[in-house]
Amino acid sequence: MPEPVASLPLDVLVVDDESDVRGMLGDFLGFLGCRAVLVATAQQALERLAQGSFHVAIVDLQLPDMDGMTLLSHIREQHRDLALIVLTGFATVRSASNAVRLAVSAYLEKPVNQEQLRGDLEKIARERGLMSLEDEVLHNLGLRIHARRKEMGMKLRDLSQISGISVSMLSQVERAAASLSIANLVRLAVALRVDVRDLFSPMKPRP
Numbered sequence: 001m002p003e004p005v006a007s008l009p010l011d012v013l014v015v016d017d018e019s020d021v022r023g024m025l026g027d028f029l030g031f032l033g034c035r036a037v038l039v040a041t042a043q044q045a046l047e048r049l050a051q052g053s054f055h056v057a058i059v060d061l062q063l064p065d066m067d068g069m070t071l072l073s074h075i076r077e078q079h080r081d082l083a084l085i086v087l088t089g090f091a092t093v094r095s096a097s098n099a100v101r102l103a104v105s106a107y108l109e110k111p112v113n114q115e116q117l118r119g120d121l122e123k124i125a126r127e128r129g130l131m132s133l134e135d136e137v138l139h140n141l142g143l144r145i146h147a148r149r150k151e152m153g154m155k156l157r158d159l160s161q162i163s164g165i166s167v168s169m170l171s172q173v174e175r176a177a178a179s180l181s182i183a184n185l186v187r188l189a190v191a192l193r194v195d196v197r198d199l200f201s202p203m204k205p206r207p
Contacts, residue, residue: 008032008121008139009130011053015045015071016060016087021110025058028114032121032143033175042066049079056105056124060087061095069098076102083124087112137200138176144199146174148192163191 012034014025022038029036037054039045042063049057057075061068072084086099089110099107106120122139125131131139149159156174160167165184172178180188189196 008034008125010034010055010121010125012036012121013045013048013054013057014038015040015042015057015063015068017041017062017064018060021060021087021112025112028117032118033139034121040064042068042071045071046074049075049082054079054082055128055130056083056085056121058085058087062089069095069102072099072102072104083128085117085120135176138173138179141199142174142176144201145170145188145192148194148199149174152192159188159191163187 012029014022014029014036016022016025016038017040019040022040026036026038037048039048042065045057045059048054057079059068059072059075063071068086068088072086075082075084083105084099084102085106085108086095086104087108087110088095096107105124106117108117108120122131122136126133126136149156154162156167156170159165160170163170163184164187165180169178169180169184170188173180185196185199189199192199
């Protein structure tokens with residue numbers, strides 16, 4: 001399980017009968033700081049939706065007990081404010097057209113492009129007033145620092161010793177709970193062996 005990083009404040013329901021896909025999405029959503037509930041069937045999805053509220057539902061079109069598009073129609077009728085993201089291994093003009101009719105926020109083909117999914121989730125968070133532009137910048141910065149630190153095999157205390165920035169502050173920055181001064185950003189970039197501008201560059205998808 002990845003360490004907690006910058007939090008994307010979304011409650012997400014994932015509906016996919018493939019355990020490896022559920023696992024990957026659960027790990028990635030956790031990495032982003034989302035609160036995810038994973039289910040394998042349409043019936044389980046409807047039960048969870050009846051029990052609690054979600055910001056987003058990620059739904060596979062191929063489910064064992066109900067056509068995914070039918071499930072999406074049911075969800076849209078009962079939860080008009082819920083953002084919907086479609087997953088499919090077999091994209092068709094018809095399914096794309098139906099997705100538009102149901103006001104789906106994103107239509108993703110498998111294997112899932114994690115960077116695209118992250119962008120879609122951030123857009124949903126902004127549209128719902130859950131993430132300001134400043135929040136997004138801090139969120140991306142935290143993810144970028146975390147990814148570079150892990151790439152270098154460094155723990156927070158290692159980065160703290162090299163940069164002179166406290167472990168507590170570094171942890172807060174990675175969780176998007178605090179920002180750094182320009183001077184500390186420069187020190188951090190030097191410690192991570194990157195240009196300061198690289199700390200604000202888009203994240204590449206994880207394999």
